[in-house]
Amino acid sequence: MTIRVAVTGAKGRMGSTVVEAVRAAEGMELVAALDAEDEISPESLNAAEVAVDFSIPSVTESNVHALLDAGVDVVVGTTGWTEESYERVRVHAEELGRAVLIAPNFAMGAVLAMKFAALAAPYFESAEVIEMHHPNKVDAPSGTAIATARGIGAARKGTGLDSMPDATQSDPEGTRGGLIDGVPVHAVRLRGLTASEEILLGNPGEQLVIRTDSFDRVSFMPGVILAIRSIRGRVGLTIGLDKILDI
Numbered sequence: 001m002t003i004r005v006a007v008t009g010a011k012g013r014m015g016s017t018v019v020e021a022v023r024a025a026e027g028m029e030l031v032a033a034l035d036a037e038d039e040i041s042p043e044s045l046n047a048a049e050v051a052v053d054f055s056i057p058s059v060t061e062s063n064v065h066a067l068l069d070a071g072v073d074v075v076v077g078t079t080g081w082t083e084e085s086y087e088r089v090r091v092h093a094e095e096l097g098r099a100v101l102i103a104p105n106f107a108m109g110a111v112l113a114m115k116f117a118a119l120a121a122p123y124f125e126s127a128e129v130i131e132m133h134h135p136n137k138v139d140a141p142s143g144t145a146i147a148t149a150r151g152i153g154a155a156r157k158g159t160g161l162d163s164m165p166d167a168t169q170s171d172p173e174g175t176r177g178g179l180i181d182g183v184p185v186h187a188v189r190l191r192g193l194t195a196s197e198e199i200l201l202g203n204p205g206e207q208l209v210i211r212t213d214s215f216d217r218v219s220f221m222p223g224v225i226l227a228i229r230s231i232r233g234r235v236g237l238t239i240g241l242d243k244i245l246d247i
């Protein structure tokens with residue numbers, strides 16, 4: 001059976017790539033391509049069953065609520081989510097018996113890098129995350145870096161690795177990065193990049209580096225298409241593509 005798909009943020013870098021991917025996908029039909037100027041309503045969604053949101057961090061939550069009210073399940077790649085906004089969407093989706101999947105990164109390499117980092121984290125004294133993106137990105141740090149740092153922080157809990165070795169006493173310019181769950185996170189914006197992340201893990205005399213690079217936005221498309229196919233039949237909020245891949 002054909003899945004009727006709508007895209008919100010359809011004129012953006014990711015949205016326009018998703019539009020092409022849905023058009024090319026077997027068993028899917030693109031029935032609506034909405035952007036900033038378009039209202040989200042049952043009419044504008046044109047009987048879509050699943051909507052994919054790649055808009056901007058400041059509007060994604062309200063888009064998701066509007067999409068749920070309009071009667072569709074929602075796949076979200078937009079960043080900017082907090083524990084509070086997750087909770088509001090979880091409650092709304094459960095009330096309506098609908099499904100929302102929010103993933104900070106749909107690229108296989110990035111999903112696995114987050115997993116590998118959490119797996120390695122309890123065995124290293126030091127861990128730092130460096131995310132590197134194109135200079136048009138509006139948010140920092142990246143959603144992927146936040147999720148990576150949270151995964152590392154959670155994996156270190158209860159292991160005796162209370163804090164990381166760091167003798168820094170003075171850093172008036174904040175060059176040691178931002179701390180997320182105790183993990184230093186550094187953001188680079190560089191012309192020529194698309195999306196990269198490096199996780200550095202250190203012990204006396206050794207280092208493990210986990211690196212993932214998206215050179216092209218096509219890297220995110222297999223994950224987005226898989227999410228569209230998998231979301232039907234689920235209820236409530238799912239966070240992360242790893243849950244769909246069951247890894």
Ligand SMILES: NC(=O)C1=CN([C@@H]2O[C@H](COP(=O)(O)OP(=O)(O)OC[C@H]3O[C@@H](n4cnc5c(N)ncnc54)[C@H](OP(=O)(O)O)[C@@H]3O)[C@@H](O)[C@H]2O)C=CC1
Pocket residue numbers: 008009010011012013014015034035036037054055056057059063076077078079080103104105106107143220
């Ligand atoms: N999960 C993942 O795998 C990935 C996630 N991302 C995330 O996806 C998001 C989008 O990134 P990117 O495509 O580069 O950004 P862009 O700025 O290229 O695209 C965003 C689009 O959304 C539009 N928009 C603005 N307001 C609304 C609205 N209310 N409703 C619908 N659309 C709206 C923008 O229009 P206008 O320009 O007129 O404001 C623009 O066309 C970011 O949060 C980014 O971090 C990116 C890559 C992969």
Ligand SMILES: O=C(O)C1=N[C@H](C(=O)O)C[C@H](O)C1
Pocket residue numbers: 079104105133134137138141142143144145194195196
């Ligand atoms: O804005 C981007 O480009 C990306 N955003 C996501 C993020 O913030 O993690 C995913 C990927 O890194 C590309």
